[in-house]
Amino acid sequence: MPPGKRCRHGNGSKRACSCAMGNLYRFTEPIILVSLARLGTAHGYQILQEANKMAVTHAGLDVGAIYRTLHLFEEKGLVQSEWDTEGSGPAKRVYALTSDGYTHLGQWTAVLEDFMTALGKVLVYCRDAVAEA
Amino acid sequence: MPPGKRCRHGNGSKRACSCAMGNLYRFTEPIILVSLARLGTAHGYQILQEANKMAVTHAGLDVGAIYRTLHLFEEKGLVQSEWDTEGSGPAKRVYALTSDGYTHLGQWTAVLEDFMTALGKVLVYCRDAVAEA
DNA sequence: GCGTTATATATGTAACTTACATATATAGTT
DNA sequence: AACTATATATGTAAGTTACATATATAACGC
Numbered sequence A, B: 001m002p003p004g005k006r007c008r009h010g011n012g013s014k015r016a017c018s019c020a021m022g023n024l025y026r027f028t029e030p031i032i033l034v035s036l037a038r039l040g041t042a043h044g045y046q047i048l049q050e051a052n053k054m055a056v057t058h059a060g061l062d063v064g065a066i067y068r069t070l071h072l073f074e075e076k077g078l079v080q081s082e083w084d085t086e087g088s089g090p091a092k093r094v095y096a097l098t099s100d101g102y103t104h105l106g107q108w109t110a111v112l113e114d115f116m117t118a119l120g121k122v123l124v125y126c127r128d129a130v131a132e133a
Numbered sequence C: 001g002c003g004t005t006a007t008a009t010a011t012g013t014a015a016c017t018t019a020c021a022t023a024t025a026t027a028g029t030t
Numbered sequence D: 001a002a003c004t005a006t007a008t009a010t011g012t013a014a015g016t017t018a019c020a021t022a023t024a025t026a027a028c029g030c
Helices: A029-041 A044-052 A063-076 A099-132 B028-039 B043-054 B063-076 B099-132
Strands: A041-043 A078-084 A092-096 B041-043 B079-084 B092-097
Touching: A029 A041, A029 A044, A029 A063, A029 B063, A029 B099, A041 A044, A044 A063, A044 A078, A044 A092, A063 A078, A063 A092, A063 B092, A092 B079, A092 B092, A099 B028, A099 B043, A099 B099, B028 B041, B028 B063, B028 B092, B041 B043, B041 B079, B043 B063, B043 B099, B063 B079, B063 B092, B092 B099
Parallel strands: none
Antiparallel strands: A041 A092, A078 A092, B041 B092, B079 B092
């Protein structure tokens, strides 16, 4: 919990690691959607790498969660996929956003906007409280 | 899930309700800490009202979570409490932050700063992706 | 050829958090 | 006496994270 505690994210700094404060929401769903939107077409492992460039916690996205969420998205019709047996390495299942997937990303974007605004207010109060203490 | 869906938060607007996108983290811990810091001394119900002024989801903080978290905080030594049987209404247990509680709030503040920065980046990507679609 | 590493997908599950119902009790209002 | 608001507290189903583990293919060095 305290910043001194060494967690496995290599945080030797004086700054508290997000993992030390409990399980924060990692925005797995919107990050996968926006990663796919940016990549156009991609398989799970590529999404993982793109996604972790924008991780909101020190831990980054969970590998297991990526594949589970992609299956879930396909069930809901937000992505569609096919096997890619060409190229090097093991066979990959490549995904792309559907029209519904783009719509869903738009809805997530609106939620994130509101979330950011609200969290910004909390943060101002936090800074004030810490400064006065 | 779609914005049209009426959830119990009275969202008849075209904007998606946060609850429709799954269970977001509501930052129960830091919001209780900062609420207590602002109020000085307060009982659970007062904290609930102060906390919901800065709710990061449409649902606001859960009443049950408030009392459970206050008990947890007391176990950890982040708050201390006593019964207040004076004044009107039922007896209230009034809480105040300890020195460790202020420290913990400081650590949460640092985590929120990082979180906001990271989420801001995601949001920029989201806006770009939605604009291009 | 063979062990090692990197790539790639997938499942299992314990712990944590949220969502919501429910129970209890006191004070004030009609 | 019934109703409403205030105040605290518990129970638990569902959702999410954390992390281990299993499977399989390709590339690389030796």
